[in-house]
Amino acid sequence: MFDRSTTTPTIDAALVRRLIAAQFPQWTGLDIKPLLPGGWDNRTFHLGEDMIVRLPSAASYALQVEKEQVFLPKLAPHLPLPIPVPVAKGVPGEGYSWPWSVYRWLRGETAADERIGDLKVFAEDLARFLVALRHVDPSGGPLPGSHNFFRGGPPAHYDAETRRALTALEGRIDTQAAVDVWEAALSATWQGAPIWFHGDISWGNLLVEEGRLGAVIDFGTCGIGDPACDLAIAWTLFRGESREAFRAGVALDAGTWARGRGWALWKALIVSAGLPGTNAAEADKSRRVIEEVLGDHRDFG
Numbered sequence: 012m013f014d015r016s017t018t019t020p021t022i023d024a025a026l027v028r029r030l031i032a033a034q035f036p037q038w039t040g041l042d043i044k045p046l047l048p049g050g051w052d053n054r055t056f057h058l059g060e061d062m063i064v065r066l067p068s069a070a071s072y073a074l075q076v077e078k079e080q081v082f083l084p085k086l087a088p089h090l091p092l093p094i095p096v097p098v099a100k101g102v103p104g105e106g107y108s109w110p111w112s113v114y115r116w117l118r119g120e121t122a123a124d125e126r127i128g129d130l131k132v133f134a135e136d137l138a139r140f141l142v143a144l145r146h147v148d149p150s151g152g153p154l155p156g157s158h159n160f161f162r163g164g165p166p167a168h169y170d171a172e173t174r175r176a177l178t179a180l181e182g183r184i185d186t187q188a189a190v191d192v193w194e195a196a197l198s199a200t201w202q203g204a205p206i207w208f209h210g211d212i213s214w215g216n217l218l219v220e221e222g223r224l225g226a227v228i229d230f231g232t233c234g235i236g237d238p239a240c241d242l243a244i245a246w247t248l249f250r251g252e253s254r255e256a257f258r259a260g261v262a263l264d265a266g267t268w269a270r271g272r273g274w275a276l277w278k279a280l281i282v283s284a285g286l287p288g289t290n291a292a293e294a295d296k297s298r299r300v301i302e303e304v305l306g307d308h309r310d311f312g
Contacts, residue, residue: 020107022054022066029105031058035113038062048121048215051290052231058113062098066111073109074158075231076100080112082152083230086207089147092140093117093226119218119225122248128222130253136224137217138260141241145206152207152235162210163236166196166273176280184283184301189276192308196273199266201237208238214248238263242271243278246303247296254307269312276304 024043032039041059052072053065067073080097087096099113120126127133155164166173173193177186209216210232218226232240242261249257258268279297282289 020068022068022107024056026105026107027056027058027064027066030101030107030111031064033104034101035099052229057116061116063114063116064101064111065114066107067109070109071157071160072231076110076112078153078158078233079230082233086144086147086230090140090143090227092136092224094230095228117218117226117228119220122214122217122219122224124248126219126222130249131256133219133224134249134253134257135260137212137227137244138257140224140227141209141212141238141261144209145238147207149205149207149235152205153233154205155234155236159210159232159234162232162240163205163208163234163238165201165237166193166239166270166277169277170197172286173277173280176277176284176286179284179286180280184298185305188305188308189280189301192272192276192304192312195269195308195312196276199269201239201267201270203237205235206238207233207235208241209233210240212241212244214244237267237270239267239270240274242268243275245271246275246300246307250303265311272304272308272312275300279304 024045027043031041031043038058041062042057043064044057046055046057046063051068052075053067056064058064067076079095080100083094083096087094095114095117097112097114101111101113103109122133124130153159155161161168177189177193180186209227209230211229212227216227216229217224218228220226242263245254245257279300282293282297283301285291285294
């Protein structure tokens with residue numbers, strides 16, 4: 012994980028106002044307000060009524076700007092739900108060191124449980140979106156790499172980090188069961204051609220309107236490769252009937268689900284263990300995710 016503790020610049024409305032005035036003077040005078048919650052990889056601000064400004068919060072996330080500028084307009088026409096499409100690209104300036112983007116604002120609220128009308132229907136809608144994404148022509152798409160923290164590659168990239176977290180959590184979780192899940196993920200090699208994936212399907216990147224899934228945002232970790240990383244939502248948001256609806260809807264094989272459990276377990280372990288670069292506020296939730304993943308492995312592994 013990337014440790015931002017010494018590199019995060021001050022990103023506030025005043026900086027955004029200066030950047031807009033210098034690079035897009037036609038929008039000078041529009042209200043600029045922080046969009047809350049503020050986000051981890053990017054800081055986001057309303058620009059007037061119909062646009063948002065997104066600025067990477069660290070150098071590692073700045074690699075995603077050009078990718079989104081190039082590929083989101085190509086993906087959008089093929090998907091059943093709205094996704095962000097950039098309307099302008101900013102360059103470093105005003106004391107800010109990285110490229111940044113302006114998007115049309117997509118209405119909706121993040122997918123907290125209380126905002127979702129029917130979790131099973133929500134799961135089915137998300138599965139349809141991911142199936143459609145997988146069927147977009149992958150030609151020229153970005154392969155796993157530092158731009159997306161190797162999402163879409165084998166979970167083995169995070170083997171050492173996962174083992175460190177397991178050691179740190181010894182006696183606090185069922186370590187042997189977690190090792191079994193992780194090793195099953197490592198042994199289930201992706202055999203297919205690279206296909207599109209989102210890379211960070213989480214409640215904060217899914218927008219709800221009137222109880223239904225209305226849009227999918229934040230494609231910074233997208234790419235082409237193994238779609239297993241997009242299954243983590245099965246244990247972080249879905250449960251019971253909704254998880255089974257999602258499982259049926261995405262129609263992926265048992266090996267992909269084993270790797271998906273690995274991706275979900277890796278993230279939950281490192282957050283629970285408090286490894287550098289993780290969000291300590293998510294530790295309790297991550298412990299619950301670990302239990303869900305271990306239970307799913309017992310039932311389906």
